[in-house]
Amino acid sequence: MGAVENITGAGLHKPTHQPQIALLGNPNCGKTALFNRLTGSRQKVANYAGVTIERKEGHFTSPAGKPVRVLDLPGAYSLSPTTPDEAITRDVVGGLRPGDPRPDAIICVVDATNLRLNLRLVLEVKRLGLPMLLSLNMTDVAKKRGMLIDTVKLSQELGMPVVETIAVQHDGEKALLAAIDAMLPLPQATPQPLSAIDSVSVEETQREVRRILAAVSNDAADSGNLTEKIDNVVLHPVFGPIILAVLMFLIFQAVFTWAATPMEMITGGVEQLGAILTANMPDGHLKSLLVEGVIGGVGSVLVFLPQILILFFFILSLEDCGYLPRAAFLLDRMMGGVGLSGRAFIPLLSSFACAIPGVMAARTIQNPRDRLVTIMIAPLMTCSARLPVYALIIAAFIPEQQVWGILSLQGLVLFTLYFAGIISAMAVAWVMKRSMGSKTKQALLLELPSYHWPHLRNLAVSLWERAKIFLTRVGTIILTLMIILWFLSTFPGPPDNAIHPPIYYSLAGILGRGLEVIFAPIGFNWQICIALVPGMAAREVAVGALGTVYALSQSGDALASTLEPLIAHSWSMATALSLLAWYVFAPQCLSTLSVVKRETGGWRYPLLMAGYMFALAYGASFITYRVALLLGA
Amino acid sequence: MTLVPNLMTLDALAVGQSGTVLHITPLPADQMEDGVDLARRLMELGFVPGERIRMLKRGLPGGDPLAIRVGNATFALRRFEAALITIQPLT
Secondary structure (H helix, E strand, O other): OHHHHHHHHOOOOOOOOOOEEEEEEOOOOOHHHHHHHHHOOOEEEEEOOOOOOEEEEEEEEOOOOOEEEEEEOOOOOOOOOOOHHHHHHHHHHOOOOOOOOOOOEEEEEEEHHHHHHHHHHHHHHHOOOOOEEEEEEOHHHHHHOOOOEOHHHHHHHHOOOEEEOOOOOOOOOHHHHHHHHHHOOOOOOOOOOHHHHHHOOHHHHHHHHHHHHHHHEOOOOOOOOHHHHHHHHHOOOOHHHHHHHHHHHHHHHHHHHOOHHHHHHHHHHHHHHHHHHHHHOOOOHHHHHHHHHHHHHHHHHHOOHHHHHHHHHHHHHHHHHOOHHHHHHHHHHHHHHOOOOHHHHHHHHHHHHOHHHHHHHHHHOOOHHHHHHHHHHHHHOOOOOOHHHHHHHHHHHOOOOEEOOOEEHHHHHHHHHHHHHHHHHHHHHHHHHHHHOOOOOOOOOEEOOOOOOOOHHHHHHHHHHHHHHHHHHHHHHHHHHHHHHHHHHHOOOOOOOOOOOHHHHOHHHHHHHHHHHHHHHHOOOHHHHHHHOHHHOOOOHHHHHHHHHHHHHOOOOOOHHHHHHHHHHHOOHHHHHHHHHHHHHOOOOHHHHHHHHHHHOOOHHHHHHHHHHHHHHHHHHHHHHHHHHHOOO | OOOOOOOEEHHHOOOOOEEEEEEEOOOOHHHOOOOOOHHHHHHHOOOOOOOEEEEEEEOOOOOOOEEEEEOOEEEEEOHHHHOOEEEEEOO
16 A cells, blocks of 8 residues: 555655654543544554553544544653653653654643643643644533633634544544644644653643633533532442442342343353254264364353453443542552552452453552552452353352342352452452562542443443453464363273273373372362363363363263253362362463563562462362361361 | 641641642652652642642541542542642631
């Protein structure tokens, strides 16, 4: 494409340079929603070189037909950074990142309801001398609140075009597109070095913001708005924590009860597929590979998609409507008790979905020690990949009955397992913080943004992303591992005078029996030991692996769906509880360890993490198993 | 530092009470988080002399953290952060 442009452009003018525009703004200003509006699906999400900070780039064609590349910078309050996120934003607009050329122009996105905070960054960035455009976002909310802003005057005061946008509305980006067209081709700029932002003091800049605001807006009274009324309840010293606890509990109940029907449908479909293949294929290795390896293994993981989506639905909704920072506020004191900041709540809550985004979200914590401790305890939050394991064992061993008439016992056990993870995380954090012995005080400095309804389209897009990630994992890593496991579990074949099922004599069986020496004291049999090995690549694979192992241990048509009664028969209650305790700590997730290595820049912390989690898992399982045996389970 | 009787630091403000920011005290260098200038960040977020602020909520137990309204934004601060901000309460 570039070559064609060069040829047609030759002799007429210089080869066309596709302008690169950067979106810059405070956190919570609707910048990313606007980026989605502009680029639609034409975006590429990757990481900035050397760091795990998400780099979102996209492109679009302006109404006048000009191609434009656009970069969504991490949200920042200032170009004097206090977080790794803000440092990236500063470095990109300052042209300090070798891999990322300085943007040709900057679109400053500001929240129209909060210009007093947002405009300061605009004035700061303006000193860099790049062509700029102001996108006055959320103007619909501002109008509803009776805030009037004279955009013509604001444009004169700032010396840059000003357009109104509503990022969450269809066509809400129209004015911005027209303004971008009006800016092209971009004027030759003489960018200033980053030090230019300090040419005026912070106080002086704030005075300038207030002067401009007095000239362009009516500065509507800020009292009595809805957010404050909601906060009176949500942040209430007594009701606030109760609401938070009830909310968390409802989420875990919903994960079990809502998902039941779709899970039955998936199980039914998988069973039928297996039955069709069993009926129509000749006996042999290929049939065994497809039915026991692929369908048995992959199907038993696939069934957990509904539960994972329900969990993500709640986390994303709470994030979108602005509740998460409130939860951080409520928990700050408790987290402070073990030496963490309330800010750690958001990465830790994300870790309930998956530790990887959780570890990455820890970069919003300013203090490096706080950040490190948060990263180290993130995998103790029960991630969604552990949910399949819990769900399988709970369904097989915990009777389906009601407690106090309303709560399901199974949901209660699940809640206890999550709670055990949280308590041990707090204990580990406390020990780590004490051993570090830091004297500095940790700031909280957390914005509590206005509440708004979750935007359904954004929610649907994010959930689809999650489903895609999960299905891709199922289709790639998990499928591959299942096939490898099938081969290991099938060859070599049993001797003629075999008394055990064939898998007992296979490579996997030999490996499992070897590991059993280590794991027998905590009640694991060789079948579980085999499942733990592929479980290192992805925890939920353990369930698929058990599916394959037990399917191969049985005769012919035993499928994953029958795994539950199978383990209910062959494991003791003590073994089941021991395995549950093991998975509270579950030290085996290679992807988490590799992200921790990237985030902490070395092998020291991932190795420490694997070591301490293995020790905790073994210890907890040992105690659980022995106590359960004593109690006669 | 001795204060004129009418002056106080933000952490002592009662819930629902308003005040005007007078001064931000930089954190002593030995308590600073690696290179982060807290006083500067507070000013960047709007805690500048002359600005009206209001105490919205105090956490329990111990009245920590605090939710403070400044301009059209609300920020959660820990008490030691609020103690850097000298204010004149409005009665």
